[in-house]
Amino acid sequence: AAFLKPWEWxxxxxxxxxxxxxxxxxxxxxxxxxxxxxxxxxxxxxSTFNPIFxxxxxxxxxxxEYAQIGFINASYSPDQRFRFTSLINQSTATxxxxxxxxxxxxxxxxxxxxxxxxxxxxxxxxxxxLALWNSFCQIALNTYRNQGRIDLIDPRVTERELANxxxxxxxxxxxxxxxxYDYAGYLAVMPKVGQLxxxxxxxxxxxxFEHSNFGxxxxxxxxSKIEVNLEFGSREFLTTAFNxxxxxxxxxADPSVGAPPIxxxxxx
Numbered sequence: 001a002a003f004l005k006p007w008e009w010x011x012x013x014x015x016x017x018x019x020x021x022x023x024x025x026x027x028x029x030x031x032x033x034x035x036x037x038x039x040x041x042x043x044x045x046x047s048t049f050n051p052i053f054x055x056x057x058x059x060x061x062x063x064x065e066y067a068q069i070g071f072i073n074a075s076y077s078p079d080q081r082f083r084f085t086s087l088i089n090q091s092t093a094t095x096x097x098x099x100x101x102x103x104x105x106x107x108x109x110x111x112x113x114x115x116x117x118x119x120x121x122x123x124x125x126x127x128x129x130l131a132l133w134n135s136f137c138q139i140a141l142n143t144y145r146n147q148g149r150i151d152l153i154d155p156r157v158t159e160r161e162l163a164n165x166x167x168x169x170x171x172x173x174x175x176x177x178x179x180x181y182d183y184a185g186y187l188a189v190m191p192k193v194g195q196l197x198x199x200x201x202x203x204x205x206x207x208x209f210e211h212s213n214f215g216x217x218x219x220x221x222x223x224s225k226i227e228v229n230l231e232f233g234s235r236e237f238l239t240t241a242f243n244x245x246x247x248x249x250x251x252x253a254d255p256s257v258g259a260p261p262i263x264x265x266x267x268x
Contacts, residue, residue, distance in 0.1 A: 018061040021107045025059045028120055038120070041127035042105075050133055052101050052164050057130075062106035066212040067122035068260060069129045069182075074168065075100035081154040082162065087147055094153065097161040098168055103130060110211040117196055118207035121214060124192075125185040128232070132241075135233065136181050137167030139242055144170070176244055176253055182260045183252045184241035186217050190228035193218040213258070224251050 029042040040046070046053040062068060076096035085092045105126045111119060141163040144150065150162065171178040193214045196204050208215035221228055226247050230237040240248050251257070 014061060017109065017112070018059075020112055021061050022059045024112060024119070025105075025107070025123065028116065028123060032120075037127050037131060038123050041130055042123065046103060046130065049130060050160075050164065052098060053103055053130075054100050055102050058102065058104040060104045060106040062108050064108070065106065065258075065260075066108050067111055067126055068106045069126045069185075070104045070106060071101045071168070072104055073100070073102040074098060079154070081152070081157050082165075083151045083153060084144060084166075085149045085151070087149070095165055095169070097157060098165045101168075110207075114207040114211055115201075115204050117204055118212065118214070121189055121192055121196070122212065125189050125214075128185040128188045129182065132181070132184055132233075133167070134163070135238055136184075136242070137163035139238065140167040140170040140177075175259065176249075177242070179257075179259045180242050180244065180249055180252055183217070183257070186214070187228060187230070187237070187241050187248060188232050189214070190218055190221060194228075217257070220251055220257075221248070224248075226251065 025042050029039050032038045040048070041057055042059070046057055060070070075098075077099055079096065080094040081097045083092060083094045105123075107122070111122055114122075141159075144166050171181060193208065196208060197215065197218070205215065208218075218228075224247050227240070230240060240246060243249050244253065
């Protein structure tokens, strides 16, 4: 593909760029096996990950990030269904349960004009964030339970409803945990970044270091001697990804590592 210069991107209308992103996402997803994570997330039924994902993944266009997942259009139950009492300050809050979330994955002009290898890397990284939703939400629920008491107002509330709700709540309340969740996808693809760097392809390297921050995060992990060859979804992977006090957590917490936007909290 011909590589457009930045000023040439500006001449294109956002609708045209969005259409290009959507076409490219489908083209690349079709190249993957039918049961692959990429194909499932971008073309399949994402309610298989969790019933709150009721709509297909939307592909979006952004000028801000190389690629970025967004959990949007949150919908909550009409009634307050459980109560959380903090052991730290004895405060009490009531919660509606999260019923529905839409998933949008945004790609930039830099992504559009990258090599297929790095495009797929970014698609996989964002898809992994969706695949990690259940694990992250369970960690969030355990965190709240360690810090307080949950009482059901509606006795029909399920563990999954509690986990989904408190997962989103932790993202809203704790910017660092949201950042760790966002970068967990990077941890999962670090071995593939290493493989791409070994190719010593000038255009791939440019995509990894100048157009995205895959290469920079990889080098930071190497310098910090962080083990990145971890089985995805394993206890070791989850501990590495979400432990604020571990080497990966401290590395990602560095202000030089960009943070995603914080979602809007629900209205009480």
